[in-house]
Amino acid sequence: MDLSTALPAERRAATATERQFWFAERIAPGSPAWRVLSTVRIEGAPDREVLATAAARVVARHPALRSVFAPADGELWCATVPPVAPPLLELPPGTSFDAAARELADSGLLDPATGRHVVLALAEDTGDVPGATLYVLTHHLVYDGLSHEVFTADLAQAHARVVAGEPEPAPLADRVPQPPDAARRAELSAHWRTVLAGVPDLPGDSDGPTQRELARSEPHAHVVRFPGQAGVAVREAARRLACPPFAVLLTAYAQALYDLCGAEDFCIGTPVSTRAPDLADAIGCLLTTLPVRIRMPAEADACERTWTTFTDGLFHMDLPQDDLIRAVRTRPGRRMPLYQALFAYESWPRPVHDAGTVRMRTEPVTPLGIQAEVLLQVNELPGHRLDGMLQAPAGGYWAGRLAQLSEAVGRRLALLTTTTEEIAR
Template sequence: MTEVSPVQHGIWINELAGAGSAYHMPLVIRLEAPVDEGALAKACAALVERHPLLGMAFAESDGVPRLVPAQEPPLLSREERTGAFDLARGPLVRFTLSGDSLRVVAHHAVFDGRSKEVLVADLLAAYRGEVLPPLPPSTPQEEAPADEARAFWAPRWRAPAEVVVPGGVLRSRRAGEGRVLKFPLEVPGVAGLTRFEVLMAALHAVLGSYGNAAVVTAIDLSTRTPGEEGHIGPFVNELPVFSEPTPGAPFAEFAGSLRAELREIYRHRRVPLARAVQGLKPHAALAPVSVSYRRGGGDERVDWLAFNGAVRGAFQLQLLDGPAGVAASLRYDAAELPDPEPIVADLRAWLEKVAADPSIPLPAASRTAVTPQPSPRVAESPGFSGSAGDISEMSPNSGSADDPLLAGITAIWEEVLQLSPVEPYDDIFDLGGHSLTITQIIARMRKRLNIEIELDDFFDNPTIAGVLGVIRQ
C-alpha cells in the first residue's frame, strides 16, 4: 500500500461527502476509421501498465486512505459507464469506444490537466505499435514545510463571501450538477504580463464592477517538478487569490499588483491550504468562483475540455491556451447563476478595452459593494465558563470527569495527536490537528466506541467537549 498525498487526501474527503462526477476529468479522442479495436484495447492496457496510478483504488484503514491495486483492471468497453467512480474498488480510469471516438474519463485523485497531454501522447503511440521508452521513476514529493505558508496566509485568508453577479448571487462551494457554456476568448498582450495574468486581472475587474469590493477566486496551480514531467498524477493544488479592485485605478497597474500577488502565492503552491489555515473545513471548491488555466491542446482530434456534467462551486472557468487562442469552458450552477452570458459578455468587453488601452481605469461599482464576512470561528461549547482545563462547569451533554465516554474519546485524541494530556476544551487545530487527524479520530471512534459523527459536525465543534455535545444532542 502507498500513502496518499495531501491533495489526494483532500479529494478523498470531499468524495466522502458525495462529489458525484465533479472530480471526473473526461476527454474525447477521434481516431481514424476503421478503428482497430484489438490494438486499441492493448494500447489502453499498455497505458495503465506505464502509469499504474490509473489502475489503483483507495483503501481506508483507521481513517487513513492508502493506494492499493483496483479490484479489477481498467478495460476498453463499448458500453458507456456512468455514475461516480467507486474509489474503494477502482479502477480510476474508464475507456469507452463509440464509433471512431474514444472517451477517456479519469478521476482527479490520480489525474490533472497536464496528465491529459501525457495520456493522449502515450496512448496514441501505443496504438500505433510504438515501443515507449521506460519512464524515469517519479521521485515522491516531500510534503512542503507549512510554517512559511502559515505566515503567508495568516494576514490574507478570509472566508470567501458571496459574489454578486448579474442575475444572481454566488455562494456555493459544494459539488453538484452543472451546466456548461463554451466560448473563445481574445486575450491582448500587455507589457510585463502573461496572458493568464491579463485574464485573471480582467476577471477580477469585472467582478469588482458588480459591487464586490473584495474579490476572491480560487486557482489551480501546478506542483509538477522536472522529474514528474511525462508522468500522470494529480500534481496540482488549489489556492485562493484575493484582490480589491479600486475604481479609477489604471488596469495595467491593478494587473501588475495582481501579478505580484500571484508570484507570492506561487512560492507556496505545494502546501495545501488546509495545512496552512487553521480550522479550514473541506469544500469541493475554495471559493464560489474558480479558474483553471493551462497551455497546450494542439491536437485538434481531441476534445480537451469535454464536460463532466458537474461543477465545483458556483462558477468554474476552465481555460486552455492553445495555438488557436484561448478556449474557455464555463461550468456553472444554474440554481445560482441561471444565465452566465452577461458575465461572459462583460469579460470579453473588458479584454477588448484593455487591448485598446491597457491603462484604462477600473470602473466604479455598478451595485452596492459587498463586504466579505469574517471567517466564522467555532463558538465555545454550551455551559463552558471556566479555563480550558476546567471541567467542573461542563454541561450534561459535554460529559463529566468520571464519564467513560469522555475518557474513551480523550484516549483516542491523545493517541492520534501523540500528545497528552488533551483537555476537554482544547481546540484540535490549536493542537496541530488537521483534516487527516480528524478522519483518523472519527474512524477510531466508530470502530472502538461504535459512535458515528459527521465530518462537518467535528469541524464545527473541534473540542472533545464539543464532540460529546454533538453525540448527546
C-alpha cells in the same frame, strides 16, 4: 468508496490532493464534479482491438491508474494493485460529448475503490474522412488536465508498438510531490494567514451552497465567445504589461465579477500544477488550487497587482490545501472557504502524436460537474484562438447572470487589450 478496502503491505501516505478528492467522494459519492471526461481525437480508422490493447498497456505503465486508497491509523494510504484492462465501449457514430458523458455515467464501470480508474468509449466520425473520438472517463483522484496529455502521448506510443509487435517499456515508479517539513509548514501557514487575513466571501447566496450541495447540483453552462483575434490581443497586452496572458484573462474575470456584484476584496481559486521536472511524464492529480486575493479590481494597475499576488502565491503553494484552509478560515460558514469563484486556463501545446496506423491529439477538458459557485474556463487553441465557458449550479446566485458575466468578461478584456494610443484615437 469502500472503506474496508484491504491494501497491500507496500503503501504510501496519500498526497494532499488525493486526500481532498477521496474525502470529496465521501461527501458526495458519484458526483460528476469529481470525475474527468476527456477526449482524444483520432485521425484515421481505429482498430478497436489494437486500441484496447494499447490502453491496457498505458494503465499497466502508470501506478496512479492502478491505485487504491483506504484509511488506517488516522491516515489515508495509497497502494498499487495489479492492472485491470479498461473497458472500451462502442458509441453510435458522431456521439457528442454530453451524450457520451450520460452513457459512461450510466455504465457504472468506473470504480476507484477497486483500482478501476479508466473507462473508454469510442465514437467513429460520420463524415467520409476516417476518424473517431475516444472518450476517456477517469477520476480526479488520479487524473488532471496535464495527465490527459501524458495519457494520450503514451497511448499513441503504445498503439504504435502494438501495431509493430513491440513490447512495452517497464512500468513507471510511483512518484508524488513531497510534502513540506514541519518548519516549512509553519512558515507557510503564517504567510497565508497574513495574506488572506479578513478576506470576505464573494457576494452571493449568504447561507450556502455547501460543497456537498454544489457537487450534487445540476450544472448550468454558458459559452463565452471571444473575437477571432482576442488571443493575439491578449498576448500583446501581456507583453506590454510584463505578465503572461493568464494574468490578463484572470484580471478580466475578476473585473467582470466586480461589475456584477460590486466586490472589491475577494479570492478567486485557480488550479496550478505541482509537477516537478521528474513528474513531467506522470499521470496523477498533480495540482493544487491557489487562492488569489483580488483587491480593487477596477483600478488601472489591477493586472500588475493580480500577477504579483499570483506569483507570490506560487512561492508558497506547497502548503497542503487542507492545512491552508485550517490556517486561514477563522469564521464559521456553510459556503466554500477562501474562494467561491474558480478560473481555469488551459494553454499548453496539443501536439499530434503518430500512433502507427492513426494519429492522436487531445482536446481541452470540459468540467463535468460543479466545483465552485461560478467558474470561468478559458482554453487557448492553435493559432492563439480562445474559447471559453462559464458554469454555475442551476438555480444558484450566478446561474441567471452567466450571460451578463460573459458580456462583462468580453468588455473588460477589450479594455485591458486596448492600448493608450488606440483609446486616444
